Amino acid sequence: MNRIKFRLAPLGNRQFMLQCVFMALFALMGFEGNSQTKGRMAKNAPVFSNFVYEGKDEVYKNYPLNEGEFYNPILQGAYPDPAITRKGGDYYMVHSSFAMFPGVPIFHSRDLVNWTQIGHVLDCTSQLNVHDTGISAGVYAPDIEYNPNNDTFYMITTAFAGGLGNIVVKTKDPSKGWSEPNKLQFNGIDPSLFFDDNGKAYVVHNDAPDKGKELYEGHRVIKIWEYDLEKDQVVAGTDKIIVDGGVDIGKKPIWIEAPHIYKKDGRYFLMCAEGGTGGNHSEVVFVSDDPRGPYTPAPNNPILSQRHLNPNRQNKVDWAGHADLVEGPDGKHYGVFLAIRPNEKGRVNIGRETFILPVDWSGEFPVFVNGLVPLEPKLKTPAGVKNKTGEEGYFPNGNFTFTDNFTSDKLDHRWIGLRGPxxxxxxxxxxxxxxxxxxxxxxxxxxxxxxxxxxxxxxFSYTTTLDYRPASEKDLAGIVALQSESFNYVFGVTKKDKDYYVVLQRTEKGQSKVIASRKIDARKPIRLQVKADEDDYQFSYSTNGTDFVNLGGTVSGDILSTNVAGGFTGTLLGLYATSANDAYPQ
Incomplete structure (x- = not known):
């Protein structure tokens, strides 16, 4: 079939959404475009139904909620690098998505406790082309800002894919789609926008030091540019380094990044992450009388970190940093940030999640309340706010169950693809x-x-029913637990000669090994399950829907952790089908 190309011009929100729907329909019809893999529906394509995900963490059993409380993190799972903005009583929050598609999940709240995912910012291949991108490349550290001077929302980010680099998109209403991306003319990562009340705009971002001035590994700087709102472009020649290295360059701080500027009482506050996104992560703050500096660090930095605490503490939360501030519905300040909840062996399988803390800004500098002591699993809700998480369409947290029989006209936003729609x-x-x-x-x-x-x-447990009869050993469908393309488990149904088998394959550093396989009767649907008890994972199947048979015993979740696999994502649990199977029954 001939390839159909689309030339896409910037459109209004409503037109743009129609354009995305149009392209999706072509995808379903089997057309090919934008280098995404598509084709006609296979005659024996697998059918998945009766999906159930159930969380079973001990911390939530040991810390039940009382009236006026909610759980931290507010978004569980790989929703890292949060950025937040406010228009009136509406809050919007975005997160990194790397090579996942659609890109940049966006959430809405009116109280900072109850959140609803309203979609993704980059939900068309014309906006985001990650088809040939490693899972930890793609979209990094988005920032969302509302500009009251022109009543417009902006999302600015770095996209390591498709030749984009740093880009900005905008909209009048985040629930109605975003513009085509505008490529920005600067290097570096982690850009954010600041709109001053005098109408001027600026971009701040992480960058390398000037050539020849690199002092040590991890030495970075924060730059600022003036931003032209008419052209949606930085003003050439206005770039200036406003932080060199970090709070104290004599101590060789690494990876000063994720900058945000805030204005309070006529002064400008620059808040950044410092120390890298791992165990040395922290949040620091500077102040100036001018948005272009010079900036002076606060004497009490860091204002948020878990790095100096007892490594054997209970209910451990770590790697806290990469924060953004907003004024809450009660007139007080709050900060969203990323952190991790490692399992009992210290492995990071869930990934970097989104947390929140109240911020005390009664003094000169903002300070995260209890941000330097062990983070607790529960927080008090802001005054007058009722916790409705998991109800009325609000995103759940704690131990919850998510079921899906795929009968809705639209897929739940929690379901995502990898590198393609x-x-x-x-x-x-x-x-x-x-x-x-x-x-x-x-x-x-x-x-x-x-x-x-x-x-x-x-x-947790993750279970689905599969109705499938593969045609050959190259066909497989089932479950995948994936940290990256080089570290994953595949558990599914395939064929060998005239018989059907369920097979479990482990891939580490790109090298695959079949752990176990077993002949089954595939004339009826089979129920597949992966469940974890901290670092112990088990893959099981049921041919009668209730009695599960384990395949391969208990296996380690080590390869599903960023500690082992590297990268920036958490584990993704997938419903998987392929006609390029290499997990052959033993």
Whole structure:
């Protein structure tokens, strides 16, 4: 079939959404475009139904909520690098998405406790092309800002894919779609916008030191540019380094990044992450009388960190940093930030999550309340706010159960693809969700025919019913637990000669090994399950829907942790189909 190309011009929000729908329909019809893998629906395409994800973390059993309390983190699973803005009583928050598609999940709240995902900012391939991108590349550290001077929302980010680099998109209403990206003319990462009340605008970002002035590994700087709102572009020649290295360059601080500027009482406050996004992570703050500096560090830095605490503390939360501030509904300040909840072996399988703390700004500098002591699993709600998480469409937290029989006209926003749109390989049927298998293996850096849900607990179960009869050993459908293309488990149904098998494959550093396989009767649907108890994972199947048989014993979750696999994402649990299978029964 001939490839159809689309030339896309910047459009209004409503037109742009229609354009995205139009392209999705072409994907479903089997057309090919934007280098995404698409094709006709296979005759024996697998059908998934009766999906259940259930969280079972001990911390939530040991700390039940009382009236006027809510759980921290507010978004569990790999929702890192939060940025937040406010227009009146409406709050909007965005997060990094790397090579996941659609990109940049966006949430809405009116009280900072109850959040609803309203979609993704970059939800068209014309906005985000990550089809040949490693899972930890793609979209980094987005910032969202509302400019009251022109009643417009902006999202600015770095996209390590598709030749984009630093980009900005904008909208009048975040719930109605975003513009085509505008490529910005500067290097570096982690850009954010600041709109002064005099109408001027600025971009601040992380960058390398001037050439020849690099002092040590991890030495970075914060730069500022003037920003032209008419052209949506930085003003050439206005760049200036406002922080060199960090709070105290004599101590060789690393990775000063994620800058945000705030104005309070006529002064400008620059808040940044420092120390890298791992165990030395922290948040620091500077002040100036001018947005372009010079900036003086606060004497009490860091204002948020968990790095100096007892490593053996209970209910450990670590790596806290990469924060953003906002005024809450009670007139007080709050800060959202990333942190991790490692499992019992210190491994980071869930990924970096979004937390929140009240911020005391009664003095000269903002300070995260209890941000330098062990973070607690519960917080008090702001005055007058009722915790409705998990109800009325609000995002759940704590130990929750998410079920989906795929009968809705639209997929839940929690379901995401990898490197390509979901619409390219899924279709709804009366029996469930049909996934068209691409000739792509999960280990390839290409769009995969896999529908992912984030792992959101250290202890959980993830179960689905699969109706599938593979045609050959190259066909497989089932479950994948994926940290990256080089570190993952595949658990599914395939064929050998005339018989059907369920097979479990472990991939570490790109090298795959079949742990176990077993012959099954595939004439009826089979129930597949992966469950974890901290670092212990088990993969099981049931042919009668209730009695599960373990395959391969208890296996380690080590390869599903960023400690082992590297990168920046958390574990993704997927409904997977492929016609390029290499997990052959033993």
């Amino acid at each position: 979901r619409e390219a390989f899924v279709s709804s049927t009366k029996k469930g969700l049909k996934i068209n298998p691409f000739p792509v293996n999960i280990k390839e850096i290409k769009p995969t025919s896999t529908l992912f849900h984030r792992q959101q607990h250290n202890s």
